[in-house]
Amino acid sequence: MLYDFLYLAQQTINALQQGSIYALIALGYSMVYGVLTMINFAHGDLFMLGAFACMLLAGALAPLFVTFPPFLLFLVVLLLVMAIIGFLGAFIERVAYRPLRGAPRVSAIITALGCGLLIESLTLVAFPYSKSMPTLMRNTTFELAKVADPSGTGAPLTLTITALQIVIIVVSLVLMVALDFLIRKTRWGMAMRAISFDARTVPLMGIPANRIISMTFLIGAGLGGAAGMLYGLAYPVIAPSMGILVGWKAFIAAVVGGIGSIRGAVLGGFILGAVEVLAVVVLPSTYRDLICYSLLLVILIFKPYGLLGHAPNQKV
Amino acid sequence: MNAFLTQAAKARWPLPALVILGFAIAILSQYQPIFSGYTQIILITIGINIILCASLNLVNGYMGEFSVGHAGFMSLGAYTSAVFTTKWLPDIPMLFPVAVIFGGMIAAIIGFLLALLSFKTRGDYLAIITLAFLMIVKSTWENITYVGGPAGLLGVNKMTTLPWTLFWVVVTILVIRNLIYSKFGRAIIAIREDEIAANAMGVRVREAKILAFVVSSFFGGVAGALYAHLNFINPKYFDIVKSTEILVMVYLGGVSSLGGSILGAVIFTVLFNKLEPLGYWRMAILSAMLIALMLFRPRGIMGMRELTWLLPKRELFPKGVVEKP
Amino acid sequence: MSTLLEIAGVTKRFGGLCAISDCNVSVQTGHAHGIIGPNGAGKTTLFNLITGIYKPTEGAIRFRGESIGGLRPSRIANIGIGRTFQNIRLCKALTVLDNVRIAFDSQLRYSPIEALFRLPRSAHDEQRSIDESMALLQPFGLASHAHDIAGDLPYGLQRKLEIARALALKPDLLLLDEPAAGMNTGETAALTEFLRWVRTEFKVTLVLIEHHMHLVMNLCDHITVLDFGQTIADGTPAEIRANPRVIEAYLGGTEDEQG
Numbered sequence: 077m078l079y080d081f082l083y084l085a086q087q088t089i090n091a092l093q094q095g096s097i098y099a100l101i102a103l104g105y106s107m108v109y110g111v112l113t114m115i116n117f118a119h120g121d122l123f124m125l126g127a128f129a130c131m132l133l134a135g136a137l138a139p140l141f142v143t144f145p146p147f148l149l150f151l152v153v154l155l156l157v158m159a160i161i162g163f164l165g166a167f168i169e170r171v172a173y174r175p176l177r178g179a180p181r182v183s184a185i186i187t188a189l190g191c192g193l194l195i196e197s198l199t200l201v202a203f204p205y206s207k208s209m210p211t212l213m214r215n216t217t218f219e220l221a222k223v224a225d226p227s228g229t230g231a232p233l234t235l236t237i238t239a240l241q242i243v244i245i246v247v248s249l250v251l252m253v254a255l256d257f258l259i260r261k262t263r264w265g266m267a268m269r270a271i272s273f274d275a276r277t278v279p280l281m282g283i284p285a286n287r288i289i290s291m292t293f294l295i296g297a298g299l300g301g302a303a304g305m306l307y308g309l310a311y312p313v314i315a316p317s318m319g320i321l322v323g324w325k326a327f328i329a330a331v332v333g334g335i336g337s338i339r340g341a342v343l344g345g346f347i348l349g350a351v352e353v354l355a356v357v358v359l360p361s362t363y364r365d366l367i368c369y370s371l372l373l374v375i376l377i378f379k380p381y382g383l384l385g386h387a388p389n390q391k392v
Numbered sequence: 393m394n395a396f397l398t399q400a401a402k403a404r405w406p407l408p409a410l411v412i413l414g415f416a417i418a419i420l421s422q423y424q425p426i427f428s429g430y431t432q433i434i435l436i437t438i439g440i441n442i443i444l445c446a447s448l449n450l451v452n453g454y455m456g457e458f459s460v461g462h463a464g465f466m467s468l469g470a471y472t473s474a475v476f477t478t479k480w481l482p483d484i485p486m487l488f489p490v491a492v493i494f495g496g497m498i499a500a501i502i503g504f505l506l507a508l509l510s511f512k513t514r515g516d517y518l519a520i521i522t523l524a525f526l527m528i529v530k531s532t533w534e535n536i537t538y539v540g541g542p543a544g545l546l547g548v549n550k551m552t553t554l555p556w557t558l559f560w561v562v563v564t565i566l567v568i569r570n571l572i573y574s575k576f577g578r579a580i581i582a583i584r585e586d587e588i589a590a591n592a593m594g595v596r597v598r599e600a601k602i603l604a605f606v607v608s609s610f611f612g613g614v615a616g617a618l619y620a621h622l623n624f625i626n627p628k629y630f631d632i633v634k635s636t637e638i639l640v641m642v643y644l645g646g647v648s649s650l651g652g653s654i655l656g657a658v659i660f661t662v663l664f665n666k667l668e669p670l671g672y673w674r675m676a677i678l679s680a681m682l683i684a685l686m687l688f689r690p691r692g693i694m695g696m697r698e699l700t701w702l703l704p705k706r707e708l709f710p711k712g713v714v715e716k717p
Numbered sequence: 718m719s720t721l722l723e724i725a726g727v728t729k730r731f732g733g734l735c736a737i738s739d740c741n742v743s744v745q746t747g748h749a750h751g752i753i754g755p756n757g758a759g760k761t762t763l764f765n766l767i768t769g770i771y772k773p774t775e776g777a778i779r780f781r782g783e784s785i786g787g788l789r790p791s792r793i794a795n796i797g798i799g800r801t802f803q804n805i806r807l808c809k810a811l812t813v814l815d816n817v818r819i820a821f822d823s824q825l826r827y828s829p830i831e832a833l834f835r836l837p838r839s840a841h842d843e844q845r846s847i848d849e850s851m852a853l854l855q856p857f858g859l860a861s862h863a864h865d866i867a868g869d870l871p872y873g874l875q876r877k878l879e880i881a882r883a884l885a886l887k888p889d890l891l892l893l894d895e896p897a898a899g900m901n902t903g904e905t906a907a908l909t910e911f912l913r914w915v916r917t918e919f920k921v922t923l924v925l926i927e928h929h930m931h932l933v934m935n936l937c938d939h940i941t942v943l944d945f946g947q948t949i950a951d952g953t954p955a956e957i958r959a960n961p962r963v964i965e966a967y968l969g970g971t972e973d974e975q976g
Binding site for chain 1: 452458509512513516517519520521523524525527528530531532534535541542588632633636639640643647671672673674675676678679680682683686687690691
Binding site: 567570571573574575576578579581582585586588589590591592593594595596597603696704706 | 768769770789790791794795799800802806807808809810811815818819820822823825827829832833834835839840842843844846847882883885886
């Protein structure tokens with residue numbers, strides 16, 4: 077009994093780790109959709125770049141930080157990665173999306189797809205083979221509890237949590253809370269929310285809409301980059317193709333939660349993480365994707381606009 | 393020569409003439425080595441891509457939706473037709489068209505289900521549903537050992553030839569063209585323009601959506617069936633990357649245009665193959681081109697415009713003429 | 718004189734907001750019936766209820782004696798109710814002719830298979846569609862624009878096109894939502910004559926939402942006044958003009974030209 081409970085607890089920890097990363101990525105999608113009603117399909121590839129940027133930066137900066145505690149290197153690399161990917165995201169908006177504000181929506185989406193493909197192919201040119209991430213910290217495993225195998229034959233089950241998992245979950249939570257504060261308590265956040273309601277009147281109120289939009293992209297991409305770095309640390313072999321694989325999944329998570337909704341993105345991310353981890357508990361791992369997507373499809377059938385989303389209002 | 397070309401552009405005979413010529417060459421190529429093996433494969437691939445493009449254009453271009461699941465219909469057609477020819481009725485070349493139709497029908501049935509889902513959701517939300525559908529289909533094939541699982545299906549006869557491909561290309565273009573220039577096509581386009589107004593004008597929106605999805609997915613399946621008998625198939629091929637390729641072809645050539653679909657398929661396939669020696673630079677160049685195209689021609693090269701040869705005669709109104717003579 | 722359209726005790730609630738409350742309107746065949754009231758009074762909501770975009774929360778809507786509340790909009794259009802929209806809803810990328818043909822399509826009877834193989838019935842129907850739609854455009858002065866893109870037309874012609882399109886349904890009842898919006902006095906007077914002609918020529922009953930008082934008072938046989946989702950007056954133009962509640966809620970003391 078306790079054995080099963082511990083097993084589930086372990087999976088819950090894994091799900092939290094997975095879910096945090098998905099939530100960070102999903103937030104990027106939702107924020108951009110909120111202000112521009114646009115699906116930024118390049119976001120998944122920005123996530124991937126976060127991992128690669130971390131790899132390059134960690135490699136370059138590690139010698140400088142030898143005398144300092146490893147967490148400092150981690151923090152510096154994290155902030156740099158978020159800044160670089162953030163500015164890249166804002167740059168893409170400025171150059172590729174802004175000119176298409178008046179064009180049919182689909183053109184912007186295809187452009188976004190193109191940007192994502194461009195990023196991926198350039199990364200493939202630079203790194204044709206998978207690379208491994210450097211370790212940024214000593215990944216101690218903490219034993220939380222231990223229980224003997226009830227059948228008496230197997231090894232005892234230990235409930236563990238690694239330092240890396242703690243870092244991932246904590247960093248993600250800190251970022252999410254910071255974002256929530258930004259959205260709800262600052263003027264910038266209010267401007268972002270205003271634009272998501274009515275993009276045309278906001279400039280009439282003296283709010284520099286373009287600057288707010290750039291900032292939204294900056295923050296969204298920054299979060300995506302951070303997620304990439306954390307993902308790379310958790311699964312140390314990275315390849316340029318991971319942008320598509322993980323990015324699309326996180327996108328579905330954002331939609332299931334209710335795209336455009338910050339809370340929805342977080343909810344969707346954790347649901348996806350939970351489903352992914354828990355699905356393989358019961359079924360063979362080849363069924364994992366099938367379960368995940370079927371469940372997401374079912375949720376969307378019953379709640380077409382996502383769990384926390386609402387139908388767009390249409391004046392007739 | 394110039395006079396001849398301008399005459400030809402306004403006349404009705406060029407398209408049937410080209411088709412007959414095409415068939416003649418295609419059938420001849422089966423008996424004489426006119427094309428190298430490599431060229432034949434490129435030509436067949438162009439044909440398959442035209443079918444994919446035109447069928448996706450029906451839903452994404454003419455109806456204005458954003459389906460990213462087309463590779464899923466392709467895979468349904470591919471696998472079911474391959475099972476038909478390898479496991480159920482093996483080695484009967486005469487049955488190839490039957491197998492292709494079978495693949496198309498299975499895809500069409502699933503397309504019908506997707507159409508039902510489209511009643512309640514539109515736009516981006518429907519896009520997600522098509523994405524989820526694509527992933528589910530891919531995962532399903534990966535888990536069924538009967539069709540080879542993740543390793544793919546082996547032993548499929550290479551039955552796709554140039555004449556057969558041309559045949560299906562002509563059928564696809566003809567069917568979709570006749571559909572578009574009928575009341576059903578007008579209904580589909582009206583849904584894109586303004587669904588609420590369409591309803592208020594008596595358009596039976598639900599039937600129109602079903603028709604669009606079913607026809608689109610049928611031909612997606614047909615393309616898949618042709619591909620299955622050309623090349624080795626495994627689930628990984630029919631994923632979001634493939635869907636993206638088809639999307640790129642549609643938006644490159646032009647939305648809401650059959651001529652555009654042909655153009656997009658040809659340009660993309662040719663470039664894709666010609667640029668292969670460049671390795672990963674190939675995708676970089678193609679995506680940069682796509683971005684540039686979207687910035688300057690958001691609807692694609694031939695967006696919203698159609699080849700005069702493809703228009704039915706009664707739709708050809710010379711400008712300025714009020715009544716038909 | 719028979720009752721063509723009857724709105725009986727209709728209430729429409731959107732969550733906590735009550736847009737229309739216990740509304741009663743009776744439209745007689747052959748009339749021009751005006752619906753007036755301040756902005757937000759629920760007039761367009763009423764149109765949306767009649768045409769099936771919304772379903773009444775309470776009450777019944779009867780057309781030719783049969784209940785139509787809850788039917789799908791396309792069904793309601795096909796049984797004889799056409800409408801125009803407050804914000805013009807044309808298919809802007811299509812030609813003028815195609816816009817009308819779309820509305821005419823429900824009268825064509827061929828099946829998809831006949832369309833696919835271009836069998837005689839479909840070809841014949843398509844030709845009929847072109848001919849009759851062109852014929853419909855003639856009296857509206859739109860025939861010479863038949864192959865122009867609808868979105869390129871000047872505003873006034875777009876409004877006319879919307880009316881022509883609705884008439885392609887061969888409706889018995891035509892709902893017009895602010896047909897005179899954006900027009901000056903001269904244009905409004907011309908529109909009044911035009912609508913009178915439409916009523917006679919196409920044998921339709923008109924119901925119009927309008928703010929231009931001259932148009933309403935001159936054209937309409939019967940007027941219903943809404944305010945805050947409720948019927949506050951109902952009668953002939955003369956009665957409405959004299960009704961103190963109406964004057965208070967809407968006309969502001971003296972008869973004013975609104976718009």
